[in-house]
Amino acid sequence: MWKNTMISIAKTFLRGIYSCHWISDNTRPNRPCCWFSFLSFVSILALSWMYVCYIAFNDRTDVNDQAFENLKTWVNWYMIVMVISAVLATYCLLLLVFGLLHFVIGEPLNLHWLHKVFLFLGLLTVTMGTVGVCIEWEKEWKTVYMSFQATAPFLHLCAVVALTLISWLVFKSYHKAQPSACKVFIMMTFMFVSAAVFLCPLAICSPCITNNLPPKPSLVGHRGAPMLAPENTMMSFRKSLECGVVAFETDVQLSKDMKPFLMHDNKSNTFLRTTDVKKKFPGRDGDRHTNFTLQELQTLNAGEWFLRTDPLQSVSSLSEEDKREAENQTVPSLSELLLMAKKHNVSLIFDLKNENNSTGFHNSDSYYTTDTIKKSGISPDKIWWLPKEYRHNVRNISPGFKQVYNVVDEMNADGGSFLNMEYSSLSAHEISDLREKNVSVNLWVVNERWLFSLLWCSGASSVTTNACHIFKNMSKPDWHLEPNKYMGIWISADVISLLLMFGLFLWQRKRNRVSRRNREEKRRIPLLNF
Structure with a gap:
């Protein structure tokens, strides 16, 4: 009784979040698989975009400085982009998880129209961001490429774990598929993806997989x-x-x-970003450096802006004494x-x-x-x-x-x-x-x-x-592995994943046989009574 109540509550909650129908609705959803595929696609894009934003965080001042040059007003635009990207990625991933849980408990995938609108807006946001990087910040793709040398070994392990977790859904679909052609297609596709995931370390080339670590820079x-x-x-x-x-x-x-x-800064408004030139010399804030003597420049306050704008999000870590000293810096x-x-x-x-x-x-x-x-x-x-x-x-x-x-x-x-x-x-x-x-x-x-x-x-x-x-406090890189040790981790992860997937395959086959037997027995009972 208690178990059935909890399951009913869980179903109601998931249905309410995903389809906004808190009461069971027997109407047939409109193209549920297509919308779930679209949700998966947008989730992958949003997660990838969040990864790009995280990697590009190293160069965030480029964005903020360029924006200041154009707008003449300081706003931490990059952090705004980061927050929007994080909200979008979290929303899509949570919705995807709810969709997978729907599939597990047998609820219809009836995605609400409002979620569809948000997904389209999310797709538009990621597309615009990607185009913007390609046009205005193309060099950052080199940074993203470099990042894979640092993250690829861990992304591989995450991919292996994800593949193992998803495999039971694949095997469930395989055993339920009726035409033999569908079974072959499902299994061949899964085997191809698995081979790519298991063997991708062959393409990973990271300088941190080495026997000889160079001195610290x-x-x-x-x-x-x-x-x-x-x-x-x-x-x-x-x-x-x-x-x-x-x-x-x-x-x-x-x-x-x-x-x-x-x-x-050396273009127009040379001193506007980092000094109080607008206050100290009214009407001259647009002048270049050649219009000021050194004596005039050294009357400018070059520290108050730092406390006010917090350009690198670090002011909160300073002591009160440091803040007072920073506030009184000069050129x-x-x-x-x-x-x-x-x-x-x-x-x-x-x-x-x-x-x-x-x-x-x-x-x-x-x-x-x-x-x-x-x-x-x-x-x-x-x-x-x-x-x-x-x-x-x-x-x-x-x-x-x-x-x-x-x-x-x-x-x-x-x-x-x-x-x-x-x-x-x-x-x-x-x-x-x-x-x-x-x-x-x-x-x-x-x-x-x-x-x-x-x-x-x-x-x-x-x-x-x-x-x-x-x-200064780093005594070694965040990670560094000898090639033999990395190979051992790679092979061990793949073998464990294969064993788990083989076990899940047998378990799903057994469940499918039991389910088929139960259905056949239910058919026989009315015939025997007759």
């Missing part, structure tokens, strides 16, 4: 430590020192009086950073944001920046010279600078041995080959543990990061 503070303090401020660089960085990465521009200062000069780098024996690498606008070496950012570096007294080998304009002139003036390149062919033609490239520009094999040739490889910008672990296994010399405080 060194850390370079991207604009300091922008998760712990406002970017490109002295507090930010001091915080990066606490992470043990080997170099500061920054952006150098020239003020009206030809003094190098630190600031990333630093290059000379200030050079003194800190010299004191702590840390290297410096930077972009010159407006070098292309120069009309000759002695009027260029390179000239004034080089002159400032020489006057600071820092050891020349602590300067990683990245700007390619006027490289020859700079090398003649300061031959001790380490010349850094962002194109392999240019480095080879110049006889260099130091690369600074975007993390997705080189494959694990290319990084390994470069390291064997004693080429130092610095990759930017790496913010997520999975990506840092993957590049660690690949052999990167160093990475430029916003998350130095996270990586």
Whole structure:
């Protein structure tokens, strides 16, 4: 009695969620299998899109910065996309689970029209998102491809578990199928899918499946430590020192009086995102850096925006003392950073944001920046010279600078041995080959543990990061397996799955025979009574 009541309640609940009919409805659903197939398709797409969003989280600032450049207002658009994607994926997966439970308990798959509308909206959302990535953010597909090197072994195990769980539904359909052709089709399809799942590790090539783990990459503070303090401020660089960085990465521009200062944004509204220029200099918030003297720039507040916008969702982890210090940061000069780098024996690498606008070496950012570096007294080998304009002139003036390149062919033609490239520009094999040739490889910008672990296994010399405080505590990659050990896990999982599926197949066959026998006996009883 109690058992039947619970089953009845469960059926009512599932029916209400899936079809919005809390009372049993005997009307025949309209194409239930087609709609269930559509639900499965949208669920897979939504889950895949959520995976893409999770992987692209490493580069979320690209989206937010581009949006700010266009709208002139800071909104964390990427987090909005993440929340919408998570809600969509959760909704579709829960609906799919309810549909499977309907199938198990024998309830009709009568999907309500409102769910159908939401599924179409979900399909439209995923389609628009995918098209947007293809048009505006195509490079991110390289990141997704790289992620499979980190996640493929685990995705394989998840696929094996899912295949094993679903197999009993397949076997149930197989035993109930009447024409022999249907049985053959069901079993051949299932065997093909199973073979693909069981053998897919043959196609998995991950640098973290190795016998020889390379040394941990060194850390370079991207604009300091922008998760712990406002970017490109002295507090930010001091915080990066606490992470043990080997170099500061920054952006150098020239003020009206030809003094190098630190600031990333360099188009219209240069100071609008990271300072209070609108409040301090009304009507001049759209001016470029060449309209401000260094003295004027250093009156700007470069920290309040960080607490207000929380660009990397890290402000809540700061102490009250750190928040007070962050709130009072100013725009630093290059000379200030050079003194800190010299004191702590840390290297410096930077972009010159407006070098292309120069009309000759002695009027260029390179000239004034080089002159400032020489006057600071820092050891020349602590300067990683990245700007390619006027490289020859700079090398003649300061031959001790380490010349850094962002194109392999240019480095080879110049006889260099130091690369600074975007993390997705080189494959694990290319990084390994470069390291064997004693080429130092610095990759930017790496913010997520999975990506840092993957590049660690690949052999990167160093990475430029916003998350130095996270990586400094990592003593090993998130996962690393010897090939023989991984093969053992792979084969064991496949064998266990095969044994379980064989057992489920026999169990379903036995149940089907018992069910058929019971039906035959029920037919005989009226005949005997007659």
